[in-house]
Structure formats: structure tokens, C-alpha cells
Amino acid sequence: MLLIQCKPKETAEQPADKIEKVDTSGPEYTSKYICPMFCKGSGSDQPGVCPACGMDYVLNENLDEPDNQESNQEGGHEHEHGDTSHSH
Secondary structure, three states: OOOOOOOOOOOOOOOHHHOOOOOOOOHHHHOOEEOOOOOOOOOEOOOOEOOOOOOEOEEOOOOOOOOOOOOOOHHHOOOOOOOOOOOO
């Protein structure tokens, strides 16, 4: 006699205790230039090389810098698009 037991298939939502939370508040996530491997303690405001793994830093595309954000105002000023007194 052969006994087989079926286990329910685990999903991404289950179980929550197995999901690892990653602390993204360190410089390896918040710097302007970061290591592609997110090595602990890496990151810089200048291009360079990761001291942990030796990979070249890359520009952090997820960084929200007020200096680099485009203005929400088209053409640098607010106006109604019905205004035809000037063109873009």
C-alpha cells in the first residue's frame, strides 16, 4: 500500500513569515550612485567603484532628487492650453 499526501501549493502571498524584508534606507539604496549588487555600505554622490565587490557604480534611477525632477509646468509657466497668444 502506498500513501501519498498532497501539500497545498505555496503562493507569493503565502506564507507571510517567509517573505524577507529588505532595509532600503542605507546608502547602498539612497545614494546618487549605487552598486548594482547593493553591497552593504556602498554608494556615493560621485561615480566610482564599489569597495566591497569592485563593480562600477551606476546612477540610481530610483532616487528622487528635487534638482533633477522636471517641472510639472509645461514651458516653465502655468497657463490654460486655450491660450493661443504664444506657442511652445
